[in-house]
Amino acid sequence: MSTVPLTKFGAELLKQELHQLKTRERHAVISAIAEARSHGDLSENAEYDAAKERQSFVEGRIADLEGKLSSAQIIDPATLDAEGRIVFASTVDLDDLETGEKVTYQIVGEDEADLKEKKVSITSPIARALIGKYAGDIIAVQAPAGVREYEVIDVRYI
Template sequence: MTTIPLTVRGAELLREELHRLKTVERHAVIQAIAEARAQGDLSENAEYDAAKDKQGFIEGRILELESKLAAAQVIDPAAVDAGGRVVFGATVDLSDEDSGNEVTYQIVGDDEADLKTGRISISSPIARALIGKEAGDVAVVMAPGGERHYEIVEVRYE
């Protein structure tokens, strides 16, 4: 089985979602199925069909989360000492060499990625270009609009 890298925060978010699905969502959908079943004829009961579909989605997501957590390799960025190199969990300040714009990204697992909050997936092109580099290095990223050059300003493990 392949391990799935997760930060401590990412693993906690998956555990919270799993707990919510098992303790709240699962019980709510069972109640909805019971109420729809009480209405009688199930062959033309849209509420029953919708509740069964939702139950299937919830059960599938529970299995998916349990599998991911079982295969998770939880990495605490604060405990990482990579000697200033960019590694999984690192927070990297970058400067776009063309525009001069500065951005900050944390490299996280696929399930944690959220560009709006500055978290990019380890499998993204920019993260792959950054891995192994240090402050002062230039990362070349193949973007849809062409090649982009980012200078690494600072690497932090927080």
């Protein structure tokens, strides 16, 4: 099994979700199944079917999270020393050469990616273009609207 890169923060979020599923959701589903069973005939019991479906989802998500965490390579950006090179978990300040707009992204694992929080997946086109570059480099990214060029302004490990 290959390793899954996660930032320290991302691993904590997955651990919190796993804890929530195991301690609260699992018990709530068991209670809902017991309640639905008490209504009698299970063949036409929509509440029972819904509770069993929810149980299947919760157990599947627990297994998924446990698998990801067991194969995770957890990286703390604060401990990185990549000598200014863009690597996984780096926070990068960019200047869009076409619009002059300044943007900041952190390169994270797939489970952590959230564009609203300026976190891009390591597998995204922009992250793949950034990896290995330094401040001052110009990168070209294939976007849906065409090629976009950015200048790397700063690389931080925070």
